[in-house]
Amino acid sequence: MIVSSKIIEDAPQKDGRRWITERHTRDDGTYQDVTYMAESTDAVGDMLLIRAAQIEAEDSRIANLPPEEKTYTQSEVLAKVEKIFGKDGKALFAPELAQAADAAQAAEIE
């Protein structure tokens, strides 16, 4: 959920356009910066609110995807692999642990 949206950069250019950077901060502290070149007549404040709604909608869509359709960051993938196979990966080689890993993976997908 977006808890704060603000313009952190407004840099005019020679032709009157401006580099705008928005920062949209979520309730978990992460944020998303969005940079674009605004026309001199753009209502950048209105755009800020529209973008916040877009980001929130996209976050919600991703959060509601089934696990098999999600894309993950590298650290998220590593965390899942470690959760299933253990940090040392020994479950990959021990049959009884591999079965447990399969079950864990199935549960993850379900």
Added chain:
Amino acid sequence: MAVWYCNYGNGTSTGYYAVAQWAALTSYSIGDLRRQLAAPSVGSERVFRCTTAGTSLASEPSWNLTKGATTTEAAGPVWTEVTGNSTYGWTAPHARLQSAASSGWPAAGDTVYLSNNHAETQSAAMTITSVGTAANPLSIICVNDGATPPTARATTATVSTTGASTITTGGMTYCYGVSFSAGSGSSTASWVGGGSWFLKNSNITLNNTSASSIITASTGNAFAYYSNVVLAFGAVGQSLAINSTFIWRDTANAIGGTVPTTLFTGGITGTCFISGVDLSAAGSGKTLFGAYFVPQIFYLCNCKLGASVVISATQSNIGAIVEVINCDSADTNYRYAKQTFAGAVVQETTIVRSSGSSDGTTPISYKFATSANSKHYFPLYGPWINFWNDTTGSSITVKAEVVTDNVTLTDAEAWIEVEADLNGSFPISTTTTDQVADPIFGTPANQTTSAVTWTTTGLTTPVKQTLSVSITPQEKGPIRARVVLAKPSTTMYSDLLVRP
């Protein structure tokens, strides 16, 4: 190479459907062409030629649908399958492209002529797996059906599905003048570009409002090349994805229908080159390239953009690169943008070096803004700047002027890299840099303080420095240089004039 004919017509009375249906207890002469009486299943539409005269039976025969096969009515006519055969041209065409292009009829390297009146549709998923190979692609050409053989190309053939019916392609294919449309209503129906299709003067439309529908231009080991191909969408949540190599060129008004909020998103991996494409329909509130969690590289050159569009989302994973060269909504020739895991580089026209780089009218610099991820082994690279060198055997100095707001950069944090032929034999370059020699254990030194003049509007405490290396080229030829910023979460401006 053989040619084949395909014309669905209007689906009722023209094209394939203009062929008379077989009738019971009818006298047939050699050369008569007939199609089935009972409606065949999708893909089983055939035309048969009477090759032995006779009177048909009371019941329709069980047709042999294989190419060139015969069907015999006891003591009656014998029929030979001739669907799409060039001998009979438009009088015995295939009804459906998926049949005309697939194994069983054409061979690799053949051509399928698709009538300008072809308006094919079906309510089931469509898979067009052509028999083309890399060495011998299948050609699908929309033509004016006023002549046999055709003498003019056309662009009005349509191939569509309705409902939740995705269109999937396969095989190496050159396809000219066809408009594809997937789905209808709110059902999810996508385009899945398998195989390697070269689309020319064609269109792909997601004719449905499902946010889950997507145009996947290239998937698997495919290569997709679109020239003058408009991609149209039915909902803001739809998008365009690549899973391998995709080239999109020379297309006016390239985004049709409802413009997606984010044009490129999803996909697995791949490289995308776009040039001469008008993307201006995606303007304020839209994003061209979404955030990628996988290695994907996008190059966008010489394209028209929409005003106030976000070119790229922040790239949060190593390997995702978006580079945009000379693309703008205004009449400029210097706009640049690069977005990577390590940060972003864009053109800047206010904070510029006096008598520095310019397009002749507008002074230009590059603005580097590193993310927290920029490191000495994964820094933010500026674009390569190329120049011709005529000096051989003596030293030349290649340098870049930079300015920051109260950040004194060391040679571990910012440097210039120069690639030049320093060996005098093979065209293998040597990279020379003023980066600290050992970025792990070495002691960084501040880069040289500079006295050049900059316009520093908005900078509180400008710090001007010079990045510089000397090299001794052994041959005349091209040299290229780029500025590198490794210091995380830092903004720096660089002049583009690097040549001696």
